[in-house]
Amino acid sequence: MIDVQESRRQMVAGVRFHKVGKLYHFDYSAFPELQAGDFVIVETARGRQMGQVAGFAAADEQNADYKPILRLATPRDLLLKQQWEAKQEEALERCEDKAALIGGFENVKFVAAHYNYDGTLLTFLFTAEDKVNTSRLWNELNRMFPTSQVEMRQIGPRDVAKLLGGFGACGEMRCCSTFLTDFSPISIKMAKAQGISLNPSEITGMCGRLRCCLVYEYEQYVEARKQLPKKNKRVGTPHGEGKVLDVHPLQDAVTVLVEDARHVVQREQIIPIEEWEALQKKAQEPCNRHGDGPCECGAKPGKTNPDAE
Numbered sequence: 001m002i003d004v005q006e007s008r009r010q011m012v013a014g015v016r017f018h019k020v021g022k023l024y025h026f027d028y029s030a031f032p033e034l035q036a037g038d039f040v041i042v043e044t045a046r047g048r049q050m051g052q053v054a055g056f057a058a059a060d061e062q063n064a065d066y067k068p069i070l071r072l073a074t075p076r077d078l079l080l081k082q083q084w085e086a087k088q089e090e091a092l093e094r095c096e097d098k099a100a101l102i103g104g105f106e107n108v109k110f111v112a113a114h115y116n117y118d119g120t121l122l123t124f125l126f127t128a129e130d131k132v133n134t135s136r137l138w139n140e141l142n143r144m145f146p147t148s149q150v151e152m153r154q155i156g157p158r159d160v161a162k163l164l165g166g167f168g169a170c171g172e173m174r175c176c177s178t179f180l181t182d183f184s185p186i187s188i189k190m191a192k193a194q195g196i197s198l199n200p201s202e203i204t205g206m207c208g209r210l211r212c213c214l215v216y217e218y219e220q221y222v223e224a225r226k227q228l229p230k231k232n233k234r235v236g237t238p239h240g241e242g243k244v245l246d247v248h249p250l251q252d253a254v255t256v257l258v259e260d261a262r263h264v265v266q267r268e269q270i271i272p273i274e275e276w277e278a279l280q281k282k283a284q285e286p287c288n289r290h291g292d293g294p295c296e297c298g299a300k301p302g303k304t305n306p307d308a309e
Helices: 004-007 073-087 088-102 137-143 157-164 189-193 218-226 275-283
Strands: 011-016 025-026 039-044 047-059 069-072 109-115 121-127 149-154 234-237 240-248 252-259 261-267
Touching: 004 275, 011 039, 025 039, 025 047, 025 109, 088 109, 088 121, 109 149, 109 157, 121 157, 137 149, 189 218, 234 252, 234 275, 240 261
Parallel strands: 121 149
Antiparallel strands: 011 025, 011 047, 039 047, 039 069, 109 121, 234 240, 240 252, 252 261
């Protein structure tokens, strides 16, 4: 029987630093009673941070270099976190005022200011079309906030939408600010595969980029289309021979034009005429091993006919 303590050493804790954010894994062997929902203090590339345990997972054997959880967060830590978060709006306003005074930031939008739990790190998030030189502003902000290390971080349109939240075009809360922790690569090809209008208003999100939801059903559409004939293909149907006008992957059906009438035909009712004709033509061709006329010898290419010996 595997020792419980040894089993727990083979697990890592998934820690999240924002409500909707990526999970980062840490070694929690020093805290065997750790539970999901607990707040912990960890060391990250951006300094000491407070995060919340979202769950536990098996450790990756190829990645044995997991940083340890330093300690459990105390009530004092949680109170400090609230106090510093209450100062974030004021810090953002001071940053915007200083940027306006310095000049050169007309095309920059400052989105948010984030303090870490104890106020030792202050991060300003901003967005701009091009790369921005923030060295002078950074120097000024370091003088304005002497108790904190100041960091300037440029983020993309999708991250801005995630931070701001709000409703999407579907009328629901934006996916990026409710449950998406990563942004998947999205292309116009995904919209085409699903038969979605390529009108920008139909496929563009509030961030001005292709909507994240285009990726949700893409794979199902691709798999379903593999089983269905393509547009303009000749097929046989219970209504007669016709041409495929449209493909309906999720219905597992196609629209077929038979003479002057349109019919929606399910996949199991479709006869692939072109393939059937090709097979019939091949069956009628003379045997390439035994001369003219159809051949039913069953000889396989590359093998000698035993009757010829």
